[in-house]
Amino acid sequence: MLLNVSDLQTHFFTDDGVVKAADYVDLTVEKGEVLGLVGESGCGKSTVALSILRLIPKPGKIVGGRIEFLSQDLLDLSQRAMRKIRGNEISMVFQDPTASLNPVLSVGDQIGEAIRIHQNVKKRKEINARAVEILQKVGISDPRDRLANYPHELSGGMQQRVMIAIALSCQPKLLLADEPTSSLDVTIEAQILNLLRELQQDLELSMIMITHDLGVIAEISDRVTVMYAGQRVESATVTQLFENPLHPYTQALLEAIPTTEHAVTTIETIPGKVPSLVNPGKRCLFSPRCEIATEVCKSTLPESKRVEEDHIVACHHQGGPDRSGGCHEE
Amino acid sequence: MKKKYIIRKLLTAIPTFLIATIILFSLLHIAPSGPVEIMVRSSGKTMDPGMIEELRSQYGLDKPLHQQYFRWLSNFFTGDLGYSYVTNQRLNSILPEKILLTLELVLVANVFSVAFAVVLGVIAAVRKNSFLDNFLSSFALFTYSMPLFWVGLLALYVFSLKLGLTPVGGVTSLGKDFTGFAAIADNLYHLILPASVLSLAYLAYYFRLIRSSMLDVLNKEYVVAARAKGVKELAVIFKHALRNALLPLITLFAVSLGFVLAGSVVIETIFGWPGLGRFLVTAAFNRDYTALLSLNAIIVIMVLFANLVADIACAYVDPRIKY
Ligand SMILES: Nc1ncnc2c1ncn2[C@@H]1O[C@H](COP(=O)(O)OP(=O)(O)O)[C@@H](O)[C@H]1O
Ligand SMILES: [Mg+2]
Numbered sequence: 317m318l319l320n321v322s323d324l325q326t327h328f329f330t331d332d333g334v335v336k337a338a339d340y341v342d343l344t345v346e347k348g349e350v351l352g353l354v355g356e357s358g359c360g361k362s363t364v365a366l367s368i369l370r371l372i373p374k375p376g377k378i379v380g381g382r383i384e385f386l387s388q389d390l391l392d393l394s395q396r397a398m399r400k401i402r403g404n405e406i407s408m409v410f411q412d413p414t415a416s417l418n419p420v421l422s423v424g425d426q427i428g429e430a431i432r433i434h435q436n437v438k439k440r441k442e443i444n445a446r447a448v449e450i451l452q453k454v455g456i457s458d459p460r461d462r463l464a465n466y467p468h469e470l471s472g473g474m475q476q477r478v479m480i481a482i483a484l485s486c487q488p489k490l491l492l493a494d495e496p497t498s499s500l501d502v503t504i505e506a507q508i509l510n511l512l513r514e515l516q517q518d519l520e521l522s523m524i525m526i527t528h529d530l531g532v533i534a535e536i537s538d539r540v541t542v543m544y545a546g547q548r549v550e551s552a553t554v555t556q557l558f559e560n561p562l563h564p565y566t567q568a569l570l571e572a573i574p575t576t577e578h579a580v581t582t583i584e585t586i587p588g589k590v591p592s593l594v595n596p597g598k599r600c601l602f603s604p605r606c607e608i609a610t611e612v613c614k615s616t617l618p619e620s621k622r623v624e625e626d627h628i629v630a631c632h633h634q635g636g637p638d639r640s641g642g643c644h645e646e
Numbered sequence: 647m648k649k650k651y652i653i654r655k656l657l658t659a660i661p662t663f664l665i666a667t668i669i670l671f672s673l674l675h676i677a678p679s680g681p682v683e684i685m686v687r688s689s690g691k692t693m694d695p696g697m698i699e700e701l702r703s704q705y706g707l708d709k710p711l712h713q714q715y716f717r718w719l720s721n722f723f724t725g726d727l728g729y730s731y732v733t734n735q736r737l738n739s740i741l742p743e744k745i746l747l748t749l750e751l752v753l754v755a756n757v758f759s760v761a762f763a764v765v766l767g768v769i770a771a772v773r774k775n776s777f778l779d780n781f782l783s784s785f786a787l788f789t790y791s792m793p794l795f796w797v798g799l800l801a802l803y804v805f806s807l808k809l810g811l812t813p814v815g816g817v818t819s820l821g822k823d824f825t826g827f828a829a830i831a832d833n834l835y836h837l838i839l840p841a842s843v844l845s846l847a848y849l850a851y852y853f854r855l856i857r858s859s860m861l862d863v864l865n866k867e868y869v870v871a872a873r874a875k876g877v878k879e880l881a882v883i884f885k886h887a888l889r890n891a892l893l894p895l896i897t898l899f900a901v902s903l904g905f906v907l908a909g910s911v912v913i914e915t916i917f918g919w920p921g922l923g924r925f926l927v928t929a930a931f932n933r934d935y936t937a938l939l940s941l942n943a944i945i946v947i948m949v950l951f952a953n954l955v956a957d958i959a960c961a962y963v964d965p966r967i968k969y
Contacts (some may be wrong), residue, residue: 371873373865374774403875415867419966422887430875466965482875 424463750919767856815918900956
């Protein structure tokens with residue numbers, strides 16, 4: 317196992333109270349595997365990714381759990397050792413490439429930085445040669461000329477390719493892709509997804525693909541973890557999840573997959589919103605929006621149960637009494 | 647490309663200069679009583695109206711206003727700053743030294759305050775809400791809201807009168823003929839207190855700007871992205887964040903030159919520093935039309951020049967600005 321996150325608790329200590337953005341989250345990634353992490357926005361997906369890199373901003377803090385990467389707990393590492401992991405063993409691609417590239421540094425500078433830090437290459441020429449190589453790999457034409465470009469001179473799709481190039485420049489073992497296509501338009505989105513899939517296969521890369529769009533998951537992942545309100549509600553292989561979704565929230569997500577080419581950010585088929593993560597209380601957090609919720613859902617927190625090999629769900633009803641027809645009806 | 651950009655900026659400065667000097671000229675003439683009246687009144691003697699008229703025509707003050715303005719303007723651009731009614735001296739012979747003295751004071755104060763403001767502003771932003779940040783921020787607010795003349799007088803009282811560490815005023819020690827290195831040292835010895843008081847005032851102002859700009863930038867996604875690459879925290883702060891934080895401030899520094907010069911008026915008056923500021927105050931009290939106009943025109947040019955330099959500097963450090 318490459319990554320094993322268990323009981324991760326990441327809280328934001330805000331003036332309004334403690335936001336439990338990740339509350340006892342478990343997830344695993346095998347070598348060469350793509351794990352999809354799904355949920356509406358505000359469910360804590362980015363929080364999990366940033367926790368893995370230990371880059372949770374103030375007033376946030378990882379208050380509990382373990383993050384085992386290659387059998388060592390990242391939470392035990394010194395800052396210095398952690399810096400050697402970031403960008404080198406685990407790297408991250410962010411949602412908005414325009415915001416995540418530094419506007420005053422050239423493309424060459426920004427790619428070269430990671431190479432210089434982690435690969436012990438000091439000569440400008442050699443760094444540039446490696447940067448050109450990696451830019452070529454992510455499908456950027458005339459890579460040598462691009463080195464001198466600044467981010468604003470590139471299109472959104474190109475910028476995201478540069479971000480991917482930076483992330484892959486030191487041959488990481490794990491790539492955290494945090495909604496890497498949701499700020500791009502549809503045709504570019506498809507190109508970037510294809511690129512990520514190709515690179516993942518060529519480099520036998522392990523990846524966590526964060527998205528709110530199950531359509532993206534179907535295309536690229538091997539397994540899926542579904543999050544709701546800072547908690548893991550279901551985890552399964554892609555086939556299991558699409559054929560036999562057990563949690564009512566997963567079922568609703570599946571119904572919300574857009575048939576047209578338009579992505580959605582909130583699920584209109586389920587009334588209500590993600591609840592406040594301050595003092596969520598002892599109950600199933602999805603119960604206020606759930607059609608099959610009963611008294612027990614409103615008074616006790618459901619435990620995670622393994623129902624099949626590789627299929628875990630946290631629901632008192634495991635999808636409800638009439639589960640068989642649950643997700644197929646229109 | 648760059649040359650064209652500079653020329654375009656210079657051309658847009660011309661109308662600004664004309665408008666500023668016309669407004670100045672009009673304001674001076676709207677103010678009640680002119681230089682001759684004030685001279686007569688302060689001499690305490692009575693003078694017959696004929697004499698007053700004669701003096702006015704001697705100074706060209708009886709001509710129509712637009713003629714007076716254009717005469718001043720053409721003189722100014724041929725390098726003739728005019729004549730001070732009050733000191734009876736040609737401005738060309740007294741102003742250059744005063745300009746240099748003010749520039750010395752203002753530049754030294756600025757260099758120190760910007761340097762300290764950057765260091766302290768960055769520390770405060772990085773350690774947001776820490777004891778140090780709270781202390782620095784309150785101290786900045788405190789000095790920022792204190793009247794400059796009061797701080798000046800207090801410093802003079804403590805450091806010069808009570809402790810005897812610094813001279814009471816002036817630019818050089820009177821009656822001593824230092825040369826070379828000693829002269830410079832003597833001048834710096836006189837400069838240190840007024841420059842410190844002045845830079846304290848700017849420091850508070852710049853500190854607040856840099857702190858808030860830095861806080862803004864530290865929350866940007868590219869800062870997180872830099873950390874996610876494994877960049878060391880110091881490099882994150884100075885290479886990735888500070889450059890972006892200083893960009894919007896370059897123009898602000900230039901715009902605040904007017905404010906900076908206003909501060910030097912107060913300090914020069916208190917510390918007997920015979921620069922532009924003190925001269926400006928005397929000239930204003932005596933309605934010294936030409937002196938005020940020429941002096942203010944020079945200040946306008948300095949502000950425009952600072953803006954030009956800032957524009958060029960911005961275009962140089964910010965790749966997003968097109969020439
Ligand atoms: N810096 C922060 N300060 C306070 N609360 C935060 C911060 N970042 C995230 N949160 C809270 O944590 C929760 C999860 O956010 P996030 O991980 O960004 O969700 P997602 O990536 O699934 O959209 C949200 O309720 C959000 O309000
Ligand atoms: Mg997110």
